[in-house]
Amino acid sequence: MTALLHVDSISVSFDGFRAINDLSLTVEPTGLRAIIGPNGAGKTTFMDIVTGKTRPDSGRVLWGEKAQDLVGLSESRIARLGLGRKFQRPTVFEAQTVAENLDLALRNPRQPLRVLFARRTADDRARALAIAEEIGLLPHLHRRAGELSHGQKQWLEIGMLLAQDPRLLLVDEPAAGMTVPEREHTTDLLRRAAETRAVVVVEHDMEFVRRLDCRVTVLHEGRVLAEGSLDHVTSNPDVIDVYLGR
Numbered sequence: 001m002t003a004l005l006h007v008d009s010i011s012v013s014f015d016g017f018r019a020i021n022d023l024s025l026t027v028e029p030t031g032l033r034a035i036i037g038p039n040g041a042g043k044t045t046f047m048d049i050v051t052g053k054t055r056p057d058s059g060r061v062l063w064g065e066k067a068q069d070l071v072g073l074s075e076s077r078i079a080r081l082g083l084g085r086k087f088q089r090p091t092v093f094e095a096q097t098v099a100e101n102l103d104l105a106l107r108n109p110r111q112p113l114r115v116l117f118a119r120r121t122a123d124d125r126a127r128a129l130a131i132a133e134e135i136g137l138l139p140h141l142h143r144r145a146g147e148l149s150h151g152q153k154q155w156l157e158i159g160m161l162l163a164q165d166p167r168l169l170l171v172d173e174p175a176a177g178m179t180v181p182e183r184e185h186t187t188d189l190l191r192r193a194a195e196t197r198a199v200v201v202v203e204h205d206m207e208f209v210r211r212l213d214c215r216v217t218v219l220h221e222g223r224v225l226a227e228g229s230l231d232h233v234t235s236n237p238d239v240i241d242v243y244l245g246r
């Protein structure tokens, strides 16, 4: 299978400090991947580079069948190519209802002109309902997003990203601040989303990562320290030393 994303030997320094150090990493077109690692390992910087927020000093970020290099492209251009990013804190439109939030996302897909000229089609309506059901918010369609629980806001934002049908979804610490049932729902949601696209989850919570039941990449000092199943990486002595503690 051709990789969807191939990060090839990227490095970036901030004030002489190498936050990403010759990092190479490959993401397949479908499935879940968890990225873990101690504070300062470079997880956020990795996502910043892939999404065009930070430009690497060297290396390439190759995307899709044509291995297009994303380095130097704007964040909006990269998003339009099919990379969606979910930040840790939910950023939904609090004054709008769940339905309105999903509508906005559906009318703001990867073609920016569509948002200007779009009329709401029956198809959009059906998709909004399908997404609301998928994220578990069908009973809350007409509530303002600001009234939702933290977990529900996170699901709404994931739904808004799914509305844009990204080929790769990058999700930063989705389980933070969630109750146990909310975490279980989030796991299900991400796993289903990963049936048809790549989903990369940066997460500290090892129980959550275990539930994701996927390939895990451990970052340390800006490079890959270990990769494989969670059991494989957590039995690696280097990972135990730098991340898990003895």
Ligand SMILES: Nc1ncnc2c1ncn2[C@@H]1O[C@H](COP(=O)(O)OP(=O)(O)OP(=O)(O)O)[C@@H](O)[C@H]1O
Binding pocket: 014, 015, 019, 037, 038, 039, 040, 041, 042, 043, 044, 045, 046
């Ligand atoms: N814009 C910046 N300017 C200076 N240093 C930065 C900048 N961004 C990141 N760093 C440094 O780069 C290193 C990697 O940071 P990064 O946020 O990517 O780590 P992380 O793995 O996401 O950590 P955490 O788990 O704490 O979020 C850290 O030492 C951080 O202080």
